[in-house]
Amino acid sequence: MPEAKLVLQGVKKSFGENPVLCGIDLSIARGDMICLIGASGSGKSTLLRCINQLEPIDEGTILLDGQDISEPGIDLAPVRRRIGIVFQSYNLFPHMSALDNVVLAPRRVLHEASEALHARAAALFDRFGLAPHMAKYPDQLSGGQQQRVAVIRALAMQPEIMLFDEITAALDPELVGEVLNLLRQLRGEGMTMLLATHEMGFAREVADRVCFMDGGVIVEEGPPKEIFAAPKHVRTQAFLGAVLR
Amino acid sequence: MNRRQAYEAAQRRRSLTVAALSTGGVLAGLILLVPLAPGWPAVKASFFDATVFAETFPTLLQAFLIDVMIFAWSVPLILALGLAIALARGARAPALFPLRIFGAVYVDVFRGVPVVLTIYLIGFGVPGLGLSRPWNSPYIWGTVALVLTYSAYVAEVLRSGIESVHASQRNAAICLGLSEGDTLRYVILPQAIRRVVPANMNMLVALQKDVALLSFIGPVEILRQAGIYKSLLANFTPYVVAAVIFLLVTVPATRYADYLLNRDRNARS
Amino acid sequence: MRKRLMVSVLTAMLASGVAAAQSCHEGKTLTAGKLTIATGNPAFYPWVIDDAPESGEGFEAAVAYALAAEMGIARDDVVWTRTSFDQAIQPGAKDFDLNMQQFSITEQRDQVVDFSIPYYTAPMAVLVRGIDGLVPEMETLKGLKWGVVASTTALPVVLQTIAPEESPLVYDDNINTVEAMKAGQIDAALFDLPTALYLAAVVLEGGQVLGQFAPEQSDNPDHFGALMTEGNPLKECVDTALATLKENGTLAAIEAEWLQEATGVPLIR
Ligand SMILES: Nc1ncnc2c1ncn2[C@@H]1O[C@H](COP(=O)(O)OP(=O)(O)O)[C@@H](O)[C@H]1O
């Protein structure tokens, strides 16, 4: 068993009176691709946002390479730098070209020299087939292209782990493929990834493990073959029955 | 040209004709009918005296330079202070709560008090505390009054712009590891400022006119000079001259701003 | 000329003054049998005491009643109204027969409105705050920072007669001018002598009248006349009555009563 990159222990989070995460235990090995599935409102997004500390957690610990990053009061910027996240709505900066979107954070946060940085960014665009669109503004790109630029933007920070929150959910069906291909490519390159998704086919194909969330806990987890072919838990069965029908 | 384009072109021609005819009709009515009014000769002599116009124009133009000058050095100060106040109002950290309160009070006070009153209070009041020349100059303190008032308006406009940038933009920046300051500077403000340019342009046109209020505390700018002529010549034509000079500047300026905005908008869509 | 006037005045008086005068103003006033006189809003000491012209107290109020009496109009038939300077000179119908608020008679103004013959000739006087080290000499005056009221004829006097090194500041009214002096923004201001005395005594703490210009020192000494609409037929009656008041010493007596402090202010050399 390879060493754990990210470990969640008993993570709890509620919004006011509404408990959303009720004790999450999860361990992600280096180079793993984990898919989170579950009904809308089951807390997938909240979990991802808690990992990167956009939401403070109420209880439990989150360890990144063994370091507790959920401790109140620690400097979050260096932690966030190591964790890339991409959302359903691409959130590109509309006033910047695709290239500027990508180089902003490395320039300001990592203080990379602009020549080397531009070369690196250009290589990223090239790698994911977006080289012709580097100079375009977000509103000149299709949804699929924007979402890929958003991924490149996160990758440009050279994160150690990537979180994806239903990044294909807002796309037209014919554009979903190009984004999923990008994820496959990343997996091939050995990136550690945690993604919330409704693309069951994709999860079954590429995930190392699938976690089914319901009622604020991970009800069942295992290799996709097991989960999809023979779910043990009744709630998993009900969910998969509904979405795979 | 397809059928739709032909139809739209015909529509445009029609509305242009209607607009031209109605404008021409109103103008002709004014030009022909107003002089028929019994009081017209007197009004004409009081407001449109060609000799007075020619005689006062050069001096008034020169006095207008004072307005331009005050305007020119006020604008950067207003924008800088307006931005600072807007940021103070939007400060998020709990420790900065007093700053937010200050920002809110500042905006309420200076938007609530008429500009003229602020000009009097600061233009006469502050120097009255015992400053000596040249630090008690009405130009300095009049400018301060204008900057205080207008930065309050600009701050509100900017703040609305900042709030109109969706929270997800901030999140995206923070997730990339950008600091609060960089997020503001590179992500939020560029979008916010772009959105409030039209509102701020209107503000600047208003400022251009309010600069004349500084004449209350002494400077002989164009409106004051016109007033002096009015009283010496017992004739209102100098005000018409002043209006013409103002229009010569403000109309092209607003048109140019509109043009820039449109260009920007077209380039981005 | 003088003799002819005397003769005509005497004739008028002889032919039962009141009856003759009555026929003069008949049909020429706004309201038959009444004389409507405008004053400032507010009207100031020593021209009108306590802003109450009906009392007949104050120089202009007293002159107004004397004038009415001379024209054969009973005290009760004098109606008071208020106008600003602008209202007085704007074109169109007026709601006064006479307007008396220290209007200086100038050639240019005379082209737009009518003035009576002067009822007072005001020397210009220099108001300062603290007389220390100042002497009433032209050389001293040139080095001072000047302020004047826009609608008065003081500005041309400052510019032409004194020609100071720094350009003067200009204000809307007496109070603003005094305020600027308190703020140290101006050293000296030019008013007609009675106004300067009043401001020094009542309004400006520490104010003093440095000196006055002898009427002949100014290119056009300040003659106050009652303002009327251009071509007003009443002017003839008003002028006749004022001439009488001058001849028989009434004006001098009123002046002595209300403007007596005007004597004793040193002349500027
Ligand atoms: N910022 C928030 N404030 C209050 N409630 C929230 C907030 N974010 C999420 N929730 C609630 O948390 C629950 C889980 O939401 P979410 O994590 O978005 O689920 P999922 O991503 O699985 O659809 C929902 O009931 C949602 O209403």
Ligand SMILES: [Mg+2]
């Ligand atoms: Mg979600």
